[in-house]
Amino acid sequence: MWWDVTDPQRADDSIGAKDDIEMRLGANLVHLPIVRSVAVNIAMRADFDIDAISDLELAVDESCSSLITHAAPGSVLTCRFTIGADEIVFTATVNSPAPSTPSTTTFGWRVLSTLTDNVEAWAEPGTDSHHRIHLELTKLRPVVPG
């Protein structure tokens, strides 16, 4: 199934950089340990420090949980990791009946913005009168003094 991606900025559905890692899972909380462990593995291999590794894991858990709660029944959770020299960007996407993105004034948002360096959420029209809800987290490699 192809999604109608209308935002040209976000339309690059190819695995552009060869290092990108994308997973598709049922939008169900039971799959979260898999996503978490991939997140940990990626951050460890990038040799992020152990605080950053754990923060990314917690943030991935929080963001996916939040999206799954809003996902249409039976829909797919898409998780994508883009690994740069000094950052890991995690984007999670679900189909939702409502176009609303997670509110930036909730405790969950506070958690995400504390654990990562940047959080963005956006919605776009999808198929079958559904909406595509995206959450994107950026975790920078901590600067080592000296």
Place this chain on the structure above:
Amino acid sequence: MPLFDELAAMDSDDPRHTEIRDKLVTGHLPLAEHIAQRFSGRGAPKEDLVQVATVGLINAVDRFEPAQGNDFLSYAVPTVMGEVRRHFRDASWSMRVPRRLKELHLAVAGASTKLAQQLGRAPTPGEIAAHLEITKDEVYQGLEAGQAYHAMSLDEPVTNDGDGMPLGESIGQDDSGLEGVENHEALEPLIKELPERERRILALRFFYNMTQTQIAERVGISQMHVSRLLSRTLSRLREDLVQESDQQP
């Protein structure tokens, strides 16, 4: 204890600081071994106990304040015992984990604590590997093995370990720090129900913006333990919030 006075008077950047600290820790190792011995025969391997007791000893050396007039031993014994008790309380493995992985996990946790103290920040897996002279893959295995640690019952009362929580370091109290959070009315009672230590760690991370390594040092547990507790607390709050919103008409 002249060495302790010397250590207390010294800047932590002083190269002799590490030297004296090492000397104090090494000199008191028999104490850690003795306490570990007292807890043997309860199913935990002796080496693990010695390792845990040694972590307690290092904490005791770092936190002891000679100016307060107490002698080191009367400070160190309860600190080390507390560490070993916590080990029994928190560190049961929820599934059969090969012994080698448990050892790896403990070694990685110990090295993380030590390196964090030396570096003043969280170490990377690469640094831990170099320190332990093992491969990075083994560090990954050691970190991952921690996932199998049994999450102790959330309802278990957490005893106050004697380090009283400074005022304002908790949330869900009068000065909740939750103003401006949209769902704070639903959240506040849930946070109040958390065990004291979990509530404090949550506050230090999300309201005081301390790193996990800083929290570990403040609370006196390993960073990996802080990580596990945060993970469990966040998932508990999420579940409770979902239940609550389901109950609303």
